Amino acid sequence: MIKWIAAVVGLIYMRIPGAFIGFFLGSVIEVLFRRNGATSSNDVFQMFQQKERVSPGDFELNLLSLCSIVIKADGSVSQGELDYVRSYFVRAYGKERANATFRTFNDVVKNRQIDSGRICAYLHMRTTYEVRLQILHFLFGIAQADGSVDEDELRELSKIAGHLRLNRSDFESIKAMFFKSADKAYKILEIDEDVSDAEVKKAYRKMAKKYHPDKLEHMDEAYKKGAQEKFTQVQSAYEQIQKERGF
Structure with a gap:
């Protein structure tokens, strides 16, 4: 079926040569789809529509791997940071499941070298931009759990944000949520201090939409709570x- 549709499209745009090219390409596509289990035109449509997603177990382990990178960035493993991660996972998945995941974390993740680029590439292909923003926010929380985010941790966080394909402005916005500065509110809204009142309002609407908790309604409770924390910071900044x- 696909090869004939492609042939007709080719005929319309390129006449006889296009029909031959379309038929050939359509035949190749049909073979590839059959190998992937698509048996009808509806199956083919669904294969185009579906986005490959990360399984819950894989997501947890990859997230824990990124946690271990941040925890070890300053050369020491802080109990406060470990407790922060455990608490987050208990809220997200429940105590039993979190403990099972942490056994893997203790046995494997903490004792090996981890490639953040490979992990982030995997997550980038399987998660939404909003989820990746929440991952970064969570990792910043880990870094601050021992009292402050130091330069080594910040360097790793910046590297992870780049691997996750997050915009630099979004990185700076989330970073501002964890650092005190005179222009903190403006940094959170991703604007300069000299912008007009109208631009401030526009920036607020944009950031409120970006960080709205509804963007993570499909995620577990801890991730929704993290989204609410970002949303609250945006509101406070505005x-x-x-x-x-005075407007």
Whole structure:
């Protein structure tokens, strides 16, 4: 069926040569789809529509691998950081499942070298941008669990954000949520201090939409809570600027 459709399309655009090319390419596509288990035109359509997703177990282990990179970035393993991660996973998956995952974490992940680029490439192909933003926010939380985010941890976080294909402006926005500075509110909203009131309002609407908890409604409770934390920070930043400017 596909080869004949492709042949007709080729005929319309390139006449007889196009029909031959379309028939050939359509035949190749049919063979490839049969190898992947597609047996009808509806199966083929679904294969085009589906996005490969990461399984819950793989997501947990890959996330824990990134956690271990951040935890070890400053050359020491802080109990506060480990407790932060465990608490997060208990909230997300329940105590029993979190403990089972952490046994793997203790036995394997903590004792080997981990390639953040490979892990992030895997997650990039299988998660939404909003989920990857939440991953970065969570990793910043780990780094701060021992009291502060140091330069080595920040360097690793920056590298992970790049591997996850997150925009630099989004990295700086989330970073600002964990650092005190005079222009913190503006950094969270991804704007400069000299922008107009109208641009502040526009930036707030954009960031509120980006960080809205509904973007993670398919995720576990801990991830929704993390999204709510970011959303609250955006609201607070906007309210602070409103108060300072009096609009």
